[in-house]
Amino acid sequence: MNGSPLALWLGVAALLAAAVVxxxxxxxxxxxQARLMQVAPARRARLSTAMCLAPLAAGVALVLACLLxxxxxxxxPALDHCTHHADEHLHLCLAHPPTAALGLAxxxxxxxxxxxxLLRGAPGLVRLLRAQGLLARLHDASSAGPGDVRSVDTDxxxxxxxxxxxxxxxxxxxxxxxLSAPELAAVLAHERAHVRRRDxxxxxxxxxxxxxxxxxTARALLSALELACEQACDEEAAAALGDRVQxxxxxxxxxxxxxxxxxxxxxxxxGFTAEALTQRVxxxxxxxxxxxxxxxxxxxxxxxxxxxxxxxxHATETVLSLLARP
Amino acid sequence: xxxxxxxxxxxxxxxxxxxxxxxxxxxxxxSTLRRLYDKELLRxxxxxxxxxxxxxxxxxxxxxxxxxxxxxxxxxGEADAALSAFVDLAAEVDEAHLxxxxxxxxxxxxxxxxxx
Numbered sequence: 001m002n003g004s005p006l007a008l009w010l011g012v013a014a015l016l017a018a019a020v021v022x023x024x025x026x027x028x029x030x031x032x033q034a035r036l037m038q039v040a041p042a043r044r045a046r047l048s049t050a051m052c053l054a055p056l057a058a059g060v061a062l063v064l065a066c067l068l069x070x071x072x073x074x075x076x077p078a079l080d081h082c083t084h085h086a087d088e089h090l091h092l093c094l095a096h097p098p099t100a101a102l103g104l105a106x107x108x109x110x111x112x113x114x115x116x117x118l119l120r121g122a123p124g125l126v127r128l129l130r131a132q133g134l135l136a137r138l139h140d141a142s143s144a145g146p147g148d149v150r151s152v153d154t155d156x157x158x159x160x161x162x163x164x165x166x167x168x169x170x171x172x173x174x175x176x177x178x179l180s181a182p183e184l185a186a187v188l189a190h191e192r193a194h195v196r197r198r199d200x201x202x203x204x205x206x207x208x209x210x211x212x213x214x215x216x217t218a219r220a221l222l223s224a225l226e227l228a229c230e231q232a233c234d235e236e237a238a239a240a241l242g243d244r245v246q247x248x249x250x251x252x253x254x255x256x257x258x259x260x261x262x263x264x265x266x267x268x269x270x271g272f273t274a275e276a277l278t279q280r281v282x283x284x285x286x287x288x289x290x291x292x293x294x295x296x297x298x299x300x301x302x303x304x305x306x307x308x309x310x311x312x313x314h315a316t317e318t319v320l321s322l323l324a325r326p
Numbered sequence: 327x328x329x330x331x332x333x334x335x336x337x338x339x340x341x342x343x344x345x346x347x348x349x350x351x352x353x354x355x356x357s358t359l360r361r362l363y364d365k366e367l368l369r370x371x372x373x374x375x376x377x378x379x380x381x382x383x384x385x386x387x388x389x390x391x392x393x394x395x396x397x398x399x400x401x402x403g404e405a406d407a408a409l410s411a412f413v414d415l416a417a418e419v420d421e422a423h424l425x426x427x428x429x430x431x432x433x434x435x436x437x438x439x440x441x442x
Contacts, residue, residue, distance in 0.1 A: 127404075190412055
């Protein structure tokens with residue numbers, strides 16, 4: 001019997017791993033959410049990003065784990081375990097390509113899942129390209145402002161950090177004219193924190209990873225990431241200015257000046273905006289949660305992958321055998 | 327547009343002659359001028375056998391129009407995918423809510439002042 005290509009089996013394994021992790025996070029999210037909110041913002045942003053990327057990372061890690069035994073066998077032939085298998089056993093091995101073929105049900109589910117992910121990602125990609133185009137036009141239509149800021153000559157009051165690879169701060173003249181000097185300093189310190197942390201790029205990467213989550217979980221994780229990034233920048237601004245209340249005051253002042261959106265858009269965002277504003281302001285008025293130093297969990301995960309690769313490889317072969325054509 | 331702003335008006339031949347160094351064909355110039363006319367950025371008069379184009383807007387008016395369009399699109403949330411705003415550009419927070427937050431800030435300022 002002609003077997004399906006190794007890449008196809010590895011793809012199916014990656015999709016299964018991603019699905020298991022996505023379902024686990026979806027089930028655990030209601031409990032995790034409350035605990036996550038107690039974590040300091042910068043660490044919360046890292047954790048939210050990691051959870052968005054977890055299904056993708058699990059898929060990639062499992063593919064690596066499946067291929068590592070081939071590498072071990074190439075370096076030390078005594079470790080080649082394929083010879084211990086029966087011939088009809090599914091081999092996830094570079095030296096002994098699989099002889100089993102993927103069954104119709106497995107192929108349909110895999111193709112359906114892949115098509116769903118691509119369909120979900122396409123509108124986001126179109127929105128992103130349009131947004132980047134708009135920012136490029138805004139950059140051309142704006143002028144150099146104070147320091148690293150682009151000044152936008154309009155009465156509307158707004159400020160933001162835009163662009164993924166080369167983030168830029170845009171500040172409208174309307175906002176400059178209506179804020180006091182301390183409020184403006186808080187706004188700029190916050191936007192500089194976004195630029196330093198590369199938050200726009202972080203959100204793009206998280207959105208890409210979130211495509212492998214269910215729609216509800218993806219929305220919840222991305223909202224948590226959004227709030228964590230804003231609060232992390234509030235904290236950096238407060239530290240730079242040495243005054244937390246000044247940043248809280250600037251947030252309320254800018255919210256008061258914010259341009260009114262069309263009613264349809266306002267209806268969908270009002271709840272989140274008001275809640276996020278309250279959380280940001282009350283967090284700044286409270287005693288700050290201490291930030292912990294970045295842990296070395298990724299090194300531990302890499303070591304575990306290297307050590308557990310043969311066991312994961314074998315377990316994956318066994319599970320995938322269930323999807324093989326009889 | 328740059329050429330027409332500098333000279334005030336011109337036909338396809340004169341614009342092509344001015345942009346010769348860029349190796350743009352007459353057909354490209356012709357279709358570009360027609361598109362700019364369709365977008366109402368140029369005015370067109372037929373003089374003898376040729377269409378003579380002139381800008382409808384001054385350079386400053388055009389730049390203001392472009393800026394207004396881009397800012398409008400940004401404020402409608404069309405660039406949200408690529409930016410992090412200080413306060414959500416679609417913020418719609420009611421007055422009572424803002425007053426409550428301002429009151430909290432004032433109380434905190436009061437406590438800090440009292441403690442100092």
